[in-house]
Amino acid sequence: QVQLVESGGGVVRPGRSLRLSCAASGFTFGSYGMHWVRQAPGKGLEWVAVIWYDGSNKYYDDSVKGRFTISRDNSKNTLYLQMNSLTTEDTAVYYCARGRLLRGFIDYWGQGTLVSVSS
Amino acid sequence: EIVLTQSPGTLSLSPGERATLSCRASQSVNSNYLAWYQQKPGQAPRLLIYGASSRATDIPDRFSGSGSGTDFTLTISRLDPEDFAVYYCQQSGTSPPMYTFGQGTKLEIK
Numbered sequence: 001q002v003q004l005v006e007s008g009g010g011v012v013r014p015g016r017s018l019r020l021s022c023a024a025s026g027f028t029f030g031s032y033g034m035h036w037v038r039q040a041p042g043k044g045l046e047w048v049a050v051i052w053y054d055g056s057n058k059y060y061d062d063s064v065k066g067r068f069t070i071s072r073d074n075s076k077n078t079l080y081l082q083m084n085s086l087t088t089e090d091t092a093v094y095y096c097a098r099g100r101l102l103r104g105f106i107d108y109w110g111q112g113t114l115v116s117v118s119s
Numbered sequence: 120e121i122v123l124t125q126s127p128g129t130l131s132l133s134p135g136e137r138a139t140l141s142c143r144a145s146q147s148v149n150s151n152y153l154a155w156y157q158q159k160p161g162q163a164p165r166l167l168i169y170g171a172s173s174r175a176t177d178i179p180d181r182f183s184g185s186g187s188g189t190d191f192t193l194t195i196s197r198l199d200p201e202d203f204a205v206y207y208c209q210q211s212g213t214s215p216p217m218y219t220f221g222q223g224t225k226l227e228i229k
Binding site: 035037044045046047050052059061095100103104105106107108109110111112 | 158162218
């Protein structure tokens, strides 16, 4: 079965960096686009970024563009999110999710990892 | 940027009743790229509907989606106790493929 397991969350000071990882299993990772979606405490879902199955294309929400970088290592079945210049507004649970890019939806989600930006 | 507005914010109903949730877009959306998700407290979202009206795998047939253009609807024909949750609509563009979510509708037990 499809499994997505995020790691790397934690407490970080404003202005610092953090890298999230997502280990994928149960499907051919290199055949699917992947997303990061976040959810601030008590708030709704906010799409963050998407990467093509082969890493050839990457797109970001304006709120993270220039600060966050999505990447993947298909040999390790792993998705990453490098987050720089973090602010308190970035505090959220970050979900790794499998995308059906040609159909425009997300079909599987990980359980999420909490990032808390606080001084 | 397309904005999705869901209504109502909170819907209070009893098990067995019919639920109708609305998702309105600020401009026309390709219905092929409109999806609905369910999220229960402490859990990740789950895909319910894609392409505006196609049920995802293992989703009960009491869930149905409809709509086109700027107005989309998620209907739950007879509420089961496990259906009380928050529901989100989502759309994606094609060029660039940016995704946006509605703010959510909380379906609570009356």
